[in-house]
Amino acid sequence: MKVPYIPEEAPFSEDQRAWLSGFLAGLHSRSVMAQGTAPAAQAEVKTPVNILYGTQTGNAESVANDAASIASANGLSPTVAELNAV
Numbered sequence: 001m002k003v004p005y006i007p008e009e010a011p012f013s014e015d016q017r018a019w020l021s022g023f024l025a026g027l028h029s030r031s032v033m034a035q036g037t038a039p040a041a042q043a044e045v046k047t048p049v050n051i052l053y054g055t056q057t058g059n060a061e062s063v064a065n066d067a068a069s070i071a072s073a074n075g076l077s078p079t080v081a082e083l084n085a086v
Contacts, residue, residue: 046077054083 006017006024049071053064061082068078 046075049076049078051078051080052083052086053080 006012006020010017012020051064051067051071053060055061061080064080068080071078
């Protein structure tokens with residue numbers, strides 16, 4: 001894959017050229033990461049999800065725990081907490 005660059009004849013000021021170069025470098029690095037060259041440690045990071053509940057009878061706590069199980073099965077990292085604790 002070719003690294004993107006700004007041609008010398010492009011009608012941009014030096015500030016614009018610097019900004020565009022950084023922008024294109026960022027896009028290029030994201031596309032390289034998406035192709036599977038990401039480090040293994042980063043691939044295992046799970047997205048955190050907070051599941052909060054408020055209950056008087058315990059039903060909402062049960063539903064929150066069920067939701068946490070589903071979130072874990074879908075690759076997320078759930079945290080279940082009572083609203084009073086937050």
